[in-house]
Structure formats: C-alpha cells, structure tokens
Amino acid sequence: MSNRVGIEVSIAVAEAVGLCDVDVVAAYPITPQTHIVEHLADLVAEGKLNAEYIAVESEHSAISAVMGASATGGRAFTATASQGLALMHEILFAVSSLRLPVVMAVANRAVSAPINIWADLSDVMPQRDTGWVQLFAENGQEAYDLMVQAFRLAEDHRVLLPVMVNLDGFTLSHMIEPITMMERNEVRRFLPPIEPARLLDPDHPRSIGPFGAQDVYTEAKMQQEMALLRSQEVMEEIWQDFEAQFGRRYHAVESYRTGDAEVVLVTMGAVSETARAAVDEMRAQGIAVGLVRIRMWRPLPQEELRQALEGAKVVAVLDRMLTPGGTGGPVGEALRSIFYDAPVRPRIYEVVAGLGGREINRRTFKEIVRQALAGQEQVRQFTFLDVRCA
Amino acid sequence: MMEIRFHGRGGQGAVTAAELMAQAAILDGKYAQAFPNFGPERRGAPVTAFLRVSDQPIYLREKIESPDTVVVLDPTLIDLVNVADGLKPGGMLVMNLAASGRGALAKYGDQFQVAVVDASRIAVETIGIPVTNTAILGSLIKACGITSLKTMEGPMERRFGRLAAKNLLALQRAFEETEVLAAPAAPSPADAPVVQEPCTYAELLQREALLVWDQLQIGCDIDRPGSTAAFHTGNWRSAGRPFIDRDKCISCGFCHVYCPDLAMNFTDDGAIEWDHRYCKGCGICAEECPKGAISMREESHEQ
Numbered sequence: 001m002s003n004r005v006g007i008e009v010s011i012a013v014a015e016a017v018g019l020c021d022v023d024v025v026a027a028y029p030i031t032p033q034t035h036i037v038e039h040l041a042d043l044v045a046e047g048k049l050n051a052e053y054i055a056v057e058s059e060h061s062a063i064s065a066v067m068g069a070s071a072t073g074g075r076a077f078t079a080t081a082s083q084g085l086a087l088m089h090e091i092l093f094a095v096s097s098l099r100l101p102v103v104m105a106v107a108n109r110a111v112s113a114p115i116n117i118w119a120d121l122s123d124v125m126p127q128r129d130t131g132w133v134q135l136f137a138e139n140g141q142e143a144y145d146l147m148v149q150a151f152r153l154a155e156d157h158r159v160l161l162p163v164m165v166n167l168d169g170f171t172l173s174h175m176i177e178p179i180t181m182m183e184r185n186e187v188r189r190f191l192p193p194i195e196p197a198r199l200l201d202p203d204h205p206r207s208i209g210p211f212g213a214q215d216v217y218t219e220a221k222m223q224q225e226m227a228l229l230r231s232q233e234v235m236e237e238i239w240q241d242f243e244a245q246f247g248r249r250y251h252a253v254e255s256y257r258t259g260d261a262e263v264v265l266v267t268m269g270a271v272s273e274t275a276r277a278a279v280d281e282m283r284a285q286g287i288a289v290g291l292v293r294i295r296m297w298r299p300l301p302q303e304e305l306r307q308a309l310e311g312a313k314v315v316a317v318l319d320r321m322l323t324p325g326g327t328g329g330p331v332g333e334a335l336r337s338i339f340y341d342a343p344v345r346p347r348i349y350e351v352v353a354g355l356g357g358r359e360i361n362r363r364t365f366k367e368i369v370r371q372a373l374a375g376q377e378q379v380r381q382f383t384f385l386d387v388r389c390a
Numbered sequence: 391m392m393e394i395r396f397h398g399r400g401g402q403g404a405v406t407a408a409e410l411m412a413q414a415a416i417l418d419g420k421y422a423q424a425f426p427n428f429g430p431e432r433r434g435a436p437v438t439a440f441l442r443v444s445d446q447p448i449y450l451r452e453k454i455e456s457p458d459t460v461v462v463l464d465p466t467l468i469d470l471v472n473v474a475d476g477l478k479p480g481g482m483l484v485m486n487l488a489a490s491g492r493g494a495l496a497k498y499g500d501q502f503q504v505a506v507v508d509a510s511r512i513a514v515e516t517i518g519i520p521v522t523n524t525a526i527l528g529s530l531i532k533a534c535g536i537t538s539l540k541t542m543e544g545p546m547e548r549r550f551g552r553l554a555a556k557n558l559l560a561l562q563r564a565f566e567e568t569e570v571l572a573a574p575a576a577p578s579p580a581d582a583p584v585v586q587e588p589c590t591y592a593e594l595l596q597r598e599a600l601l602v603w604d605q606l607q608i609g610c611d612i613d614r615p616g617s618t619a620a621f622h623t624g625n626w627r628s629a630g631r632p633f634i635d636r637d638k639c640i641s642c643g644f645c646h647v648y649c650p651d652l653a654m655n656f657t658d659d660g661a662i663e664w665d666h667r668y669c670k671g672c673g674i675c676a677e678e679c680p681k682g683a684i685s686m687r688e689e690s691h692e693q
Contacts, residue, residue: 099609160608197608205615212610213429219603220610226603 003181009140009172010035012179013079013105013165016147018049019187023074026054026065030084031117032169033107037079059084063091063104070100071208073199075151078102081169082109082123089127095162096131097224098209101154101194102162104132105147108269109169110356118357119169121268122321125330131224133163133231134298136268140177142295143167145248148182152191152238159231160197161224170357172270182246190245232299252296253304257283261290263372264312264346266331268294271318271360278365289369294331302338309335312346316372318365319382320354328352328382336381349378353385391444392536393454397473398463399626401433403523406549407463408439411527413545414537415443423448434626434670436471443536461530462486463509463522468494470625477502484529484568486510486522499571505533507568509560516560517553524550524557528564539565623651627671630686632664638683645675645684 007015014036017025025044027037043049052069056062059080066076080088085106095102110116111123124134133153137143143165150163167173200208212220232252239250256276258264267275272293282289292308294301309315319329327333332350339345349372354360368385376383394411398404405426412424423442440454459482462473474483483502486509487494495504509525516525524546531539542561547554589597607613632645632654639662645654646662653669654662676684 097609198611198613207612208609210610210612215598215600216606216610219599219601219606222603223606223608 003183004178005181006176007140007179007181008035009143009167009175009177009179010107011039012140012144012181013147013167013173014039014043015181016144016187017077017103017105018043019182019184020075020077020148020151020191021188021193022049022051022077024052024054024066024069024076025078026056026062026069026076027078027080028056028059028062028084030059030081032109032119032173033079033081033084033105035173036105036107040077059087060091063088063095063102066102066104067091067095067098067100070095070102071098071200073194073196073201075155075194076102077104079105079107081107082111082117085123085127086111089130092127092130092132092162094209096228097220099160099197099224099227100162101151101160103147103150103154104162104164105143106164106166107169107173108166116356117169119171119270120320120355120357121166122355124164124166125321125323127164128298128330131161131228132298133159133161133228133235133296134166135163135296136166136294137172138270138272138293138295140172140175140179141248142250143172144179144181145242145246145250148187148191149235149238149242149250151194153231153235155194156231156234156238157195157197159227159234161227161231166269168270186245190242228299232296232301235296250295251304252294252301253308254293254295255308256291256293258290258292258308258311260288261312262288263314263316263349263369264290264292264309265365265368266292266294266309266315266317266335268297268331269320271320271354274360274362275318275365278362278369281362282366282369287369287373300334305335306338306342309339309346310342310344314372315346315348316368317348317350318354318360318368319350319352320360322352322355322384327380332382347372347375348381349376350382351385352382358386391442391446391448392459392534393457394441394443394459394461394530394534395454395457395476396439396441396461396463397467397471398437398439398523399433399467400435400437401521402463403521404437404439404461404463407461407523407527408441410524410542410545410549411441411530411536412443414541417541417544418537420445421448423450427453432626433672435623436467436626457481459484459530459534461526463526465491465494465510474498474502482533484526484533486526486529495571503533504571505529505568506571507564509564512560512563512567516563517556525560525564528561528566529568531561532565532568533570622667623670624653624665624667627666627669627689630671630673631666631669631689632671632673632675632684633687634662634664635683635685636661638681640681640683642680644678644680648674648678650674 025040044053054065062078066078069076110120146165150165154163243249275291279291317332319331321329328350329352351368396404408424412422415422421444427438456476460477461484465487484505487506488508507529509522510520512525513520513522550557641660651668653665657663673686676686
C-alpha cells in the first residue's frame with residue numbers, strides 16, 4: 001500500500017528518524033537544519049516518539065550528548081549545518097574513533113564570513129577526514145531512505161561507525177515534494193533493534209575512550225580505517241535488502257547516459273537532478289555528455305568511480321567548495337588522484353561554483369561542458385566558474 | 391658524534407642533566423641536542439632523556455637506539471629496566487652506585503666500560519637532597535670528556551641561580567670520586583663489527599607496538615575493569631615513604647582523600663594503613679596531615 005505524500009524534506013527526514021525508534025536526540029537549531037530537529041521535538045512532545053530530546057546549549061554539546069548516549073547503548077541522532085558542524089569538529093573525531101554508531105543529518109550550508117545561510121559544501125568538506133561515513137542525497141526520497149539505511153549501516157557490527165547524511169540546505173531541505181513514506185512495522189523489519197557491540201554499563205564496567213600512546217595509536221587508526229573501508233560492501237548489502245523490501249535501488253556511484261559520452265559531469269547532492277536535465281537537453285542537441293553522481297563520499301568508492309569515468313575523454317567536475325590556495329576542490333583532487341596511475345587518463349576539467357547558494361542551473365552545466373569540450377585552459381587546475389570579474 | 395642516554399626517575403633531573411650538558415657543549419662551539427622521551431610527566435617513574443654531541447651539525451630527530459654511553463642516575467633502576475639496552479659493545483656505562491652495590495656491575499663488566507660514583511651520597515652531602523643529576527654530570531665528564539667542568543659553570547648558574555654553587559660542588563666532587571673501571575680489551579680493527587641495524591624493521595615495529603591492529607578492542611576500549619590496580623606505581627617511589635605515628639593519628643582521613651593513588655587506606659578498625667604497591671613517595675599525605683602524624687623517611691630495600 002503506497003503512502004505517497006507531498007511533504008517538506010526536513011519533516012520527512014525527521015519522520016524517518018522517528019520511525020527508527022531513536023532513543024536520544026540532542027540538537028541545537030541552526031538554519032537550514034532547524035525544521036528537522038523541531039519536528040523531532042514535536043514528535044517527542046506529542047508522545048509519538050518515545051525518545052529523550054535534549055535541548056543543549058551548542059552543537060559541541062549536541063554531538064557530545066549523542067556520543068554519550070550511543071556509548072550507553074542508545075540509538076542516537078543529531079542534525080546540524082554550517083557553523084554548527086564546524087563547532088562539532090573536535091568531537092566528530094572522537095565519535096568515529098570510539099566506534100559509536102551515531103547518525104547525523106547535515107543540511108549543507110556555506111560557512112562564514114560573510115554570513116551566508118545558503119547551500120554549498122564548505123561545511124561538510126572540512127569534516128571529510130573525521131572518519132565518518134558520508135552520504136549525499138539527491139532528492140527528498142533519497143534523504144528519507146538514507147536516514148533509515150544509515151542507522152543500519154552504523155550499527156552493523158562489521159562497521160560500528162557514525163554516519164553523516166548530507167542534504168543541500170534549502171534547495172533540498174526546504175522543498176515540498178512527493179515522498180513515499182514507510183510504515184513503522186516495515187522499518188522495524190528492515191532495521192532491527194540496536195544491539196550494541198559494547199556499552200557503558202555499571203554492572204559490566206569498561207573504559208571507553210582511554211589514553212592511547214604511541215604503542216597503540218597507529219593500530220587503533222588501522223582498525224578504524226579497515227572498518228570504514230568495509231562499510232562500503234556492508235552498504236551494498238543493505239541497499240540490496242532495501243531494494244528487496246522497498247523496491248528502490250541505490251548505489252555508491254550513479255551513472256547517467258555515460259555509455260558513449262565524450263564528456264562526463266561529476267556532481268554531488270541535489271544539483272545532480274538539474275545536471276541530469278541539462279544532460280538530456282545537451283544530448284538532444286547532439287552533445288555526447290553523461291553524468292556521474294557520487295552518493296557515497298566516504299569511504300570513497302574509488303574502483304566504481306574509475307570504472308564509471310574511464311571511458312570519457314573529459315571529466316568535468318563541479319566542486320561546491322573552494323580549497324583555499326589549493327588545486328580547486330576536494331572532488332577534483334580525489335579524481336585526479338584516482339586517475340594518476342591509470343593507463344588511460346581522461347582530462348579532468350574542474351570547476352568551483354555555487355558557493356554560498358549562488359544559483360546552479362542547467363545553464364551552469366551547459367557552460368561547464370562547453371568550456372570542457374573547448375579545452376579551455378585552467379590556471380592552478382581549476383576554473384572559478386561563476387565569479388563576476390568584469 | 392656521541393650519543394648518550396640518561397636513565398632516571400621523574401623529578402630527578404635526567405632531562406635537566408641532558409640539557410645542561412648540551413648547553414655546555416654548544417658553548418664549546420660544538421653541536422648538541424638534548425631531548426626527553428616525550429610523554430606524560432610522572433614523578434618517580436622510570437624516565438629516559440637523550441643527548442647528542444657532535445663537531446658537525448646534527449640532522450637527526452629520532453630517539454637514540456644504540457647509545458655510545460648510558461648514564462644511570464638512580465641505582466634502583468638497574469633492577470627495573472635494562473639500562474644497557476642497545477648500548478654499543480665496549481660503550482660506556484656511567485652509574486650512580488654506592489660502594490656496597492657494586493656487585494650489580496658484574497653483569498656489565500665484560501661487555502662495557504663502567505664509570506661508577508656514589509652520586510646519591512655526594513648529592514646529599516653537597517646539595518642536601520638526593521637529586522643526582524648534577525653530580526652524575528661530573529662523572530660523565532670524567533668518563534667521556536665532552537665538555538669541561540669550567541664550561542659547565544655558565545649553564546649551571548643560569549639554571550640554578552643561588553643554588554649553583556652547591557651543584558657545582560657536587561659536579562666537582564663526582565668528577566674527582568668517579569672510578570673508571572678497567573675497560574674490556576678493545577676489539578681489533580679486523581674484529582670490528584660490521585655496522586648493522588640492531589634489528590629488522592619488522593622487529594622494530596614489534597617492539598614499538600603493543601598489539602596487532604585487529605587484536606585491539608574496538609575503539610581502543612579497556613574491557614577489564616579496575617585494570618589500573620595491576621599498575622604498581624609504588625615502583626616509582628624513590629624519595630622516601632610515609633611513616634604514620636599512630637599516637638598522633640586521629641583517623642580524619644585527610645591523607646586518604648589527598649593521596650593521588652589511594653595508597654593511604656582505612657583498615658577495618660578505622661586506622662590508616664600505607665599501601666607500598668601504589669605509594670609514589672610524593673609526600674602529599676605528610677604535608678596535608680593536620681596532626682603532623684605522617685613523616686617521610688628513607689626506606690631500605692628490605693622494606
């Protein structure tokens with residue numbers, strides 16, 4: 001029985017978290033994430049969700065509280081954006097290193113200054129190396145589904161790592177769109193009750209988070225890295241189960257019309273739908289263009305990306321974050337690294353655009369493809385596409 | 391280049407000794423490096439410090455694996471750690487040992503040169519406390535040269551101010567009283583060992599790392615509650631132990647509350663009892679006791 005409704009994506013995300021029977025939500029409101037945690041607070045207040053909602057005084061406390069809740073065996077959720085995510089930075093490392101299966105939604109937004117509340121990825125990309133699994137949603141249905149999948153991935157004993165689900169601020173988080181909602185019993189069938197691998201329990205004392213000197217630190221990092229790499233195959237398994245139960249199929253990397261494509265766009269997040277529309281229009285004009293979207297950013301599905309892009313002459317990357325003083329953006333850097341040793345290397349045409357919510361539309365992608373095919377020269381390996389210079 | 395490793399206990403000044411010697415060598419126009427074994431500071435715990443001295447610039451930022459010389463500030467360390475670990479064959483051991491303890495040298499005599507001095511006694515007689523770092527430097531200069539007693543004056547004055555005179559006296563006396571025992575026969579050039587690494591890189595990793603990565607608890611947890619009890623911080627004790635005068639003790643428990651290692655405990659009948667396994671000899675209990683019932687006194691090894 002389909003339950004398809006028109007709903008704001010933030011509200012749907014909160015509903016999904018509610019269906020997961022979370023035990024603890026701790027959050028601090030920040031635009032554009034606020035609607036997610038406001039709705040969770042409503043669910044708790046109205047008795048629809050039997051969880052502890054902790055209204056904390058900062059994001060640093062929010063992530064610390066869910067880390068503690070997770071260590072005691074609870075299913076814990078938080079959400080944030082922009083400066084809030086930056087304030088969490090320190091604790092993000094601890095959550096992943098202590099192998100605590102926290103799930104967090106991030107409504108991606110630019111970081112100050114100037115103060116800017118609109119979408120780009122400059123909040124999440126600096127968190128790239130905190131050891132979290134990082135997933136990027138393209139639309140409301142995916143954001144909704146990923147929440148449920150995220151808990152199952154995080155809590156899998158082969159993984160035991162926190163998972164960050166990213167959705168673009170406003171252009172995704174605040175959209176009203178059709179989403180097929182799940183039933184509580186369906187979600188319970190897909191996501192079993194949490195079985196903590198170990199927990200803080202006075203009856204069975206243990207130390208979580210002790211000192212680790214030079215004689216164990218490297219080994220602890222290796223163990224964490226192996227779990228993070230393993231999470232990709234566990235995610236594939238979860239996506240197969242999800243398809244079997246709900247009929248929707250997900251992959252770490254999605255390809256669209258890349259078969260004979262001369263130039264392939266690479267995108268993340270909600271702009272990918274616009275990119276797909278642009279690809280269709282360019283195809284209608286006879287341009288051999290395709291699209292590859294990265295859904296799983298950490299762990300980076302290197303082999304899938306290499307296979308998806310190896311046939312292209314030019315790979316045109318859109319990075320929605322500038323790496324100041326560097327070689328462009330994080331996605332472009334990753335792709336160059338993947339292809340450096342490949343026998344056949346596509347040219348990588350990297351573009352930084354869409355900062356602070358600057359409009360990304362079909363014209364943007366057509367311009368990227370035009371420049372890429374024209375072999376336009378790049379200084380410092382990237383083009384700052386949409387900056388006004390005259 | 392000469393590489394020297396110092397063994398002491400936290401608070402005895404091994405790091406300072408290395409530092410003073412490096413400053414002197416630099417004043418002499420040489421190149422030198424002094425550095426501790428970077429880690430948590432633990433008063434009384436066995437610690438190491440390192441010193442390199444060379445006529446040429448030193449381009450190394452690594453620990454000293456195979457020292458030419460080892461300096462031991464505290465005689466009780468010989469039973470706790472292998473002070474000769476990695477010491478080059480024929481290298482120099484500079485030891486603080488009382489005349490009565492010299493039997494301990496037997497195991498080193500046929501492999502290494504040994505310079506020995508009763509630095510603890512000299513320190514007590516000159517400075518007034520058994521802190522041996524400045525005395526042992528006198529022995530090191532006697533055994534290895536490196537710098538002169540004269541050059542040591544500047545760094546010691548800067549470091550100790552009005553206490554420099556006493557420390558310089560300790561340095562001077564230790565220099566005079568140090569006995570360098572007959573060296574083993576120097577290997578002939580033909581027998582000179584080929585320079586080789588003391589172990590393979592894989593073996594080095596096994597020494598550096600406690601466990602194989604997949605044997606660690608998830609998240610580096612410690613799953614045995616109370617495992618700290620197995621960590622006998624009493625091994626670190628070097629500066630005496632508390633003695634309780636039961637006639638003065640009112641069982642107020644101040645010592646129990648202030649003791650950083652719970653080494654002062656109540657017995658079943660409410661009296662205070664001292665636990666030698668964990669007492670580091672810090673003396674906080676004696677300082678805090680409102681009745682002056684606790685005094686710090688030297689202990690003998692039999693206790």
